[in-house]
Amino acid sequence: MTEQIMLLENIGTSVLVSKDQLPELHKMMIEAAGLGGFIAQTLEEQLFRWLRAAELTCDRAALLVAQYPKVVISVLMKLAGGCPSMADQLNVDAFLEQAHSYDKASSSPIGYYIRNAQTRQLLHPLPVLRAREIDEWSRSIDYRSLLKRATQMSVVENV
Secondary structure: OHHHHHHHHHHHHOOOOOOOOOHHHHHHHHHHHHHHHHHHHHHHHHHHHHHHHHHHHHHHHHHHHHOOHHHHHHHHHHHOOOOHHHHHHOOHHHHHHHHHHHHHHOOOHHHHHHHHHHHOOOOOOOHHHHHHHHHHHHOOHHHHHHHHHHHHHHHHHHO
């Protein structure tokens, strides 16, 4: 009943925009609706990209705490589907090799396209990419600099 009341209210109190009535306005509204979807999709993709980047930042924070890349990568592997009863069979080096294989497979133009299509709508980065990022960052000057500064600060605090 409420729907019927609202329908009658809408039809009776406004001018219906359609192909037959106010066709130019109708055309503009149709075009704007399509553009709105494109804008929403673009914003959504950028938000997902930001969420994935934020998760990589959290992984880096975990590395700063643990200070052992293999420990952090091992945790990522377990989160990706390694069950506790098989934890002793997980191999960090093999997982990093898997990440390098993924990078190599996605280095061609078609591989790049497939990779982007695969990851565009993900909330979380792919586990192999997270492992690769931790491995690379653990060898970076930025990481070493942060550890050095933390060590210097703790020495000053203990004096």
